[in-house]
Structure formats: structure tokens, C-alpha cells
Amino acid sequence: QQQVKQSPQSLIVQKGGISIINCAYENTAFDYFPWYQQFPGKGPALLIAIRPDVSEKKEGRFTISFNKSAKQFSLHIMDSQPGDSATYFCAASIGNTGKLIFGQGTTLQVKP
């Protein structure tokens, strides 16, 4: 019940295309859903995050869509660029515990 399932495992997108990564969770107590970007040999960096009272949040080229009833959320990267090539992790946490539970990760390759 603590798991966060992420798909796809890997994704190849042409420059300018839309990258879509999906996550699903079981624990309805989760109340914070961030997405992280990680480059090789580096720690994760927060991209964008959402709370369950909002269905969508957009920051620049990055959009989170959140479906509370389906217990799913997704990351959309618009106008994908080669510099976006990285591993992306979704995560979820329960506020009072503070523990972040990570999805399995998606390796994104954006081809020029």
C-alpha cells in the first residue's frame, strides 16, 4: 500500500514532442506528489509538485495532471528538449511522516 508505481521504464521522444510519464498509488493518505529530475551522478532535483486538492498544475513546460478518484498522476513535458534527457521519478508522501516514497523511475531520452 506504500508503493508508487511508475511507467514507462524508459521513453524516447523526438525534440519538440510531448513526454508523458505516469504514476499510480494505493495509499489515499498520501497528500503530496512531487516529480524529480535526476542526472547521472547527481541527487534528484524537484521539478514540480501537486497536492490532491488540485487537478492540474503547470510550471513552464512541465504539467502535472492529478486524478484523485483513479489514484493516478502524470507528468507532461511539453516541447521536449535534448537537455531534458534524464531520469524522472514520481514520489508521494504523507505530511505527518514526511517520508517520500519514490516510483521506479523513467529514463527519458530526447532525440535531436
Add this chain to the structure above:
Amino acid sequence: GAVVSQHPSWVICKSGTSVKIECRSLDFQATTMFWYRQFPKQSLMLMATSNEGSKATYEQGVEKDKFLINHASLTLSTLTVTSAHPEDSSFYICSARKGTGDSFYTFGSGTRLTVV
């Protein structure tokens, strides 16, 4: 703001020795710090949660006597891998959380540990 510094960025040690990794919040006080381990091409696995001035809470399956965590101040947490073995070789990442409620998590840059 919200910078977490992790040191060293990489370390090689011999089997049986201990190695200490430091995690510092540079511009905020971290009420809680987390330690993760990440194997190649895998996700981050939470090892333990530490609150300043109290004992760390370890996740199931993590040996607390092997992975010693100290959170002596609001800006510093350390992870000591004791009696390291090659299977402990991994990427260790700390994260610091500021406050509660609309708090956020900031990650360090990670430490690549290689045990030979």
C-alpha cells in the same frame, strides 16, 4: 535558498573500514533529514529518517548497527557505514526537510561509495 551540501561526493574504502558521509543544510534549519540508497539504474530507497536530537528511525531491513545516523544539530546529519563490504557500494543521498505543512524536501548531490 534551500541548499543541501553532501560530502564527500565520492569515496573509496577498504572492506572492513568505516566511512562517514555528511549532510548539511546551508541556508535553513532542517527539522528532519532522510537518508536514501540508490543502486545503479534503480530508484531511491529510504534507509532512515532522523530528527534533530533524537534517534533515527530505520526502515525495515536496514541494519541500524551498520548504518549509524547522527543528527546532532538542525543543520547537520551524518551517516556512518561501519565495517563496509563490497555489497554496501552504492549511491547514498540525503534529503532535508524544512518544517511541516507545506514543507519541501531538498536533496544533496549524493555520495558514491565504492568498497574494495
